Amino acid sequence: MPKEHKVQIIPLGGLGEIGKNMTVIRYDNQMIVIDAGLAFPEDEMLGIDIVIPDYSYLLEHKDMVQGILVTHGHEDHIGALPYLLKDLDAPIFATRLTLGLIQSKLKEGNLDNIKATVVRPRDTVKLGVFKVEFLSVNHSIPDAVALAIHTPLGTIVHTGDFKVDHTPVMGEKIDIHKFAELGDKGVLCLMSDSTNVERPGFTMSERSVGHMFEEAFNSAKDRIIIASFATNVHRLQQVITAAHHTNRKVAVVGRSMVNTVAIASELGYLDIPEDTLVDVDEVVNLPGNQACILTTGSQGEPMSALTRMAMSDHRRIEIQPGDTVIISANPIPGNEKSVSKTIDLLFKLGANVIYESYQGMHVSGHASQEELKLMLNMIRPQYFIPVHGEYRMLIKHAKLAEQMGISRENTFVADNGTIVEFTRHGASIAGKVPAGKVLIDGLGVGDVGNIVLRDRKQLSQDGILIVVMTISRSSGAIVAGPDVVTRGFVYVRESESMLEEAKDKVRQTMNRLRENHVTEWAVLKGQVRETLSKHFYEKTRRRPMILPIIQEVE
Amino acid sequence: MPKEHKVQIIPLGGLGEIGKNMTVIRYDNQMIVIDAGLAFPEDEMLGIDIVIPDYSYLLEHKDMVQGILVTHGHEDHIGALPYLLKDLDAPIFATRLTLGLIQSKLKEGNLDNIKATVVRPRDTVKLGVFKVEFLSVNHSIPDAVALAIHTPLGTIVHTGDFKVDHTPVMGEKIDIHKFAELGDKGVLCLMSDSTNVERPGFTMSERSVGHMFEEAFNSAKDRIIIASFATNVHRLQQVITAAHHTNRKVAVVGRSMVNTVAIASELGYLDIPEDTLVDVDEVVNLPGNQACILTTGSQGEPMSALTRMAMSDHRRIEIQPGDTVIISANPIPGNEKSVSKTIDLLFKLGANVIYESYQGMHVSGHASQEELKLMLNMIRPQYFIPVHGEYRMLIKHAKLAEQMGISRENTFVADNGTIVEFTRHGASIAGKVPAGKVLIDGLGVGDVGNIVLRDRKQLSQDGILIVVMTISRSSGAIVAGPDVVTRGFVYVRESESMLEEAKDKVRQTMNRLRENHVTEWAVLKGQVRETLSKHFYEKTRRRPMILPIIQEVE
Structure with a gap:
């Protein structure tokens, strides 16, 4: 029995969040990628510069990737490219301004040897089994496009970021006619921008x-x-x-x-x-x-x-x-x-x-409810995936689609990493691929994780207190120290007596343990930490990080 | 020549900010205090629990303080009382619910021995030279009052936080008649709530x-x-x-x-x-x-x-x-x-x-533009001080008052600490008293200042790296270490070689200095710090705090 063909839509970023948009479309063993954006760090990601999608799924299937399609030149759609292109040698397709902005980014990262093709609205590009059409849309940057991706199992429309502006300042209007034509011929699945789904009405021109x-x-x-x-x-x-x-x-x-x-x-x-x-x-x-x-x-x-x-x-x-x-x-x-x-x-x-x-000195670049309805009505898709939004926005967009006649069974409110799979017999969730946040801190890509962030959080709240002593290998007696150094905890000048008391407590603890023949450093450090933690909490109601360091000499 | 009498209005908090409201009214050598609130810490105040006004001006003039008048029971009006009352023994005047909330706060702080008087709207209290009337207003807490403070030089009206609700859920409506009567008799100065001055129209009931x-x-x-x-x-x-x-x-x-x-x-x-x-x-x-x-x-x-x-x-x-x-x-x-x-x-x-x-599941408790205009129109004050707002709100409120016929010369957009002084001949800015933020962290009141906050900031961004070594007093040679400990910087397991290299660099630096007979610890530490800072910035583009610790043994 021949294997059944399938199309998979796999969002790697941009769902349940505003930022780091990235989507994979897969047909059997061929893939294309839509956008590769960054997100800005959340408040609790202390010291992090930017966040990019975990695209390990792509790296595991490097040979399948036919190309990267970029909808427009905003950071949340292009910001991960300097990282992705170091690991993946795939051709990029984008409109002229978008590519100009990408190339300026890549030059900063010494990455100017990429394969790039300029496309124009209504151009069609063939990438393996996929035929991709670029459709002009309005947005808060020129040259933004939506994508119509024709696969052997049907057409997928991805709106990119869009609004409907009948009187744009320059450039083309959103390509209403093409969207209508696609809807007329039949669209398997629509992925549409949810950013402004909470706003009633129409976004101003x-x-x-x-x-x-x-x-x-x-x-x-x-x-x-x-x-x-x-x-x-x-x-x-x-x-x-x-x-x-x-x-x-x-x-x-x-x-x-x-x-x-x-x-x-x-x-x-x-x-x-x-x-x-x-x-x-x-x-x-x-x-x-x-x-x-x-x-x-x-x-x-x-x-x-x-x-x-x-x-x-x-x-x-x-x-x-x-x-x-x-x-x-x-x-x-x-x-x-x-x-x-x-x-x-x-x-x-x-x-x-x-x-x-x-x-009136600003208008949004994203479609409000009436424009989202217009899009749903033009495309009349069989299936719908709201994208580009926090979770509540995706839910609202799904409800809006329901009002337009798209049943909740045919709408997938997905997470990053979810595989939405289409065959000749229907659509379903078909598992998960790795997806998540890769934190960039300076040159480090993904080397700052939960432990480091947790430490930064504690350090930021109550600072650190380091207690250092040198002990004799033979006798176990303290031969230098204990010295106490603090940062971000208290003003040392005003807390001298409290710190002196702390040293006494450390000496007492060490002596007691020595008398009991405890010599394991882990135990010594643990006891010192506990003693000091209690001491300082009583005195200050703060919990600085406490770091005992012991050195040994002959 | 007899000394000229004067009335001074001295805001200690609540101007240029939303929070920690506190105002002093002074006549010659007598003072009353309106409210004593807290503010929540700003983002950059890492680890701080709450912020209270610097009320050192009051403590310097303890004997002049006749009483503390509290307009309502919100934290930004009562939250500093547990601190203030430890330092200042003054009677409190407030309505019943307000006092109930204050007493519940003070009980937590073991401070239940205060002198407190329950007042009702339209009550009058005599405090030294001041005669204070309490006027009912609407707000998002019951029992909120405005104050009319009669001084020998004229009447000062402080609105407290207010809105105009003609159909309140319970309790009294705002006392329009009394405000109108005051305006009719003549008011020297109005201090009015600026929170919602950016909102056109009328706040809903x-x-x-x-x-x-x-x-x-x-x-x-x-x-x-x-x-x-x-x-x-x-x-x-x-x-x-x-x-x-x-x-x-x-x-x-x-x-x-x-x-x-x-x-x-x-x-x-x-x-x-x-x-x-x-x-x-x-x-x-x-x-x-x-x-x-x-x-x-x-x-x-x-x-x-x-x-x-x-x-x-x-x-x-x-x-x-x-x-x-x-x-x-x-x-x-x-x-x-x-x-x-x-x-x-x-x-x-x-x-x-x-x-x-x-x-429609929420309405604000603060007056919008039309209500603010109504208040200005009822009171028709000679002078105006917009209060309870960030700077742009105070400015907007001043502009609103200008539209109502109060000239900009008669309006004081003041800072915390500014003395607005009134005599028989007019009003003017008459200097400054100390005013500012006192940061509360655990039990510490004001012991966390700029240096501690700056350290917390650096620790939160890139963590800390501690390098410890023990050196021989006689030879200056390293006899234990250097050991390197990091927190919030990098995953140690993935960075072992970088940390080993760092130790080598520390050894080299120390040896070089020893050969050059440099023995001052400050210099040794400075050189080690510089070497490591450069090393890690090159490798990671991060700037952790670097803390060299040296101990000495015989």
Whole structure:
């Protein structure tokens, strides 16, 4: 009996979280990969720089991988590529701006020898058994695409990140006609963006922001300082256009903003009127009503340009009373407090800050409920997998789909690593592959795990106390120490007597054990730790990490 | 020439922040204190439990303090009292529930010998030269009051925390008539709550939440689990009422919730129909449609009851598919992620979670713009000090007041510690008193400062590496070690060769220094630290704290 063919959809990241998007589509012994993104560390991941998906499943099946398809150039879709491509030699397919951003990332990592192919919307690429079509969608970065993946068992549509913008600033509208055509011909499974499923209605057009900019730029009598996401090229375009219309020059500040503007204008994604862009040194010498500064820092990131300005710590720009600061972004969940803090500091310096969402200086790049319904209705898929969202969002998206006639049995609210399998006879969950978080700390990839994080947590709460002594090998007597060193626990100067008492207690404990002929170091250390832990908890109600170190001499 | 009399308003906390509210009113050599609250630590205050105001100014003038007036029983208004009252023996004036909550706090701290007077709205208390009237206001806790402080130079009105609720659940409405009367007679200065100044319109009545509860309780076919702030007694009342109307028994879960229900019902602030309250053990055995669990944890606090349930870690309550969980609270800024995480976990366990603000399961306890305008209009003060808010809120409130005809010269957007001084000739800023944050960590009050916090920060990011060696006093040669111990840095097992190399480098450094006759320990340690810092940064791009410890033997 011939083996039954099957298609598997295996999300390796992006489910139950916002971030590190990565999905594998497998047909028998062939695979393609959609996106390879990073996530930012959660609060409890102390000291971690970034998080990438565990893609060991791919490395175990290197030979099966036909290619990597990238939907757009945001970090949560491309940020793991510098790591993945060190381990996996697969060709990349992406649109022009996306590839430009990827190549700039890879260059930093000395990884510029990749096989890359530029695609355009409506292009088709054949990868083994898969035929992949790229469909234009709207998002908060140009050149975003959805994918239609034709397999021998049917078509899978992956929306990527999308919104429906009937009046985009530049570039193409979402390819309604193609989505409708696909739906008409029949789609096996839809995977759709769940980020904004909690929002009723329709996400506003990017163009609406431009009108607000023009108004604000017009009415400001002094400088405009405007912060946004560096990769939101259409937003940058609207800043430049509004500045041009109101007779202002624009200086670009912040490494990632400078980088995007360079790439986007080189590739023709920014239309910059002559003489509009100027140096920072030039902009600070212009009359206020002719100056506009476009900067990073809309999330209150500690090292960003706007945060430095707010802290009067920027090398070249000083906030002055009369400056209008526009935060053209919403805080990403978790950044609320750092954004508020930046706004407060800017107000203190005398700036007028425009930041409230009702002021219309920002719109989202993700589809709200009505757009999600439109997508479900256009595609009319047989099966549905909500993606790109925290768990409650996936559940909400499943409920939305149910209202549209897709039964809960045909919807898979999956976890990272879940295998959703399709055969001629139906679809089911067919097990799990390894999936999880790989933590990156400095050069270390995955070398910081639970024990290290637990230690960092304890150290961060109550610090550390180290007690060192040297004992005689022959007699077991203490010949040097005990010395006590603390960090992050108490001010030593104010706690001298408590620390002296601690040394006495250590001596007593060691002597008692010696009299009882206890010589095993593990026991000695354990007893010392216990004695000190009790001592300090009684005195301070704190539990520093206690680390006894014993050395031995003749 | 006789000395000119003056009134000073000196905020010691609550300006430029939400939390640790405390204000001093001084007339010549007499003072009264309004509130003594705590704040929760900011993210960078690692290991800190709570923060209280620096009230050293009060301790320097102990003899001048006539009394402490408390506006209501929230932690940000009473939480510093257990500390303050250890150092200052002053009588407290508060309404009945407020005092009940204060006394329960003080009992925990073995401080029950205080002088306390129960006041009622419209009562007047004479404290030295001050005549203080208590005015009823609406807030998210019963028995909240505003204060009218009559001084020889005029009347100061402090709103406390307030909203305008024309249909409160129980108790009195805000005392519009008295506020209007005060305004009519003339008020020198108004201090008004700025928490919700960013919100247009009018805050909804608490009663509107009750209607939503009844609907939700009615339509749920299984258990109701509802989380709210423990001190929101009217909210608890509405849960109990809705449960009673829908034939459900209520079990109260979570230490602070149990505590409030006990105090509030003992003092008559809760109207609990007979047989409505049951034990947890009883509620879990009831049919789902007869059960309601009222719990703490609306902020996703790690140790709270709801969070434990969500993590399947609660001793007695297990979330079951079909349970309806209602989060009757908004996340306080900074808690957004922990609340989302709890909601996700509850969904994973099969619960239906109602949490979105548009569902109407929560209303704020603070006045929105229209209510703030009403207050400004009723009081028509000569001078205005916006209080209880982060800096941007104070600024917004000042702008609102400007629209109401209070000029910016007559409005003081002050910092904690600022002295706003009034004489017969006008008002001005008259200097500063000490004000700031006192960090509480365990039993330590103010013993954790910048150095300890900086160390905790470094430890939390990259951990610590300790290198220990014993050297001979005579020869300077290493006779034991170097040993290397790390915590929170790397997995030792995977980094053995790097750590062995480190020891070699320490030996080389020590030998080189010995050959050059360098014997000062500070220099030896400095060189070792530098060598290792470079070594590990090259290998890992991390900067652990490096702690060389040297002991000496004969």
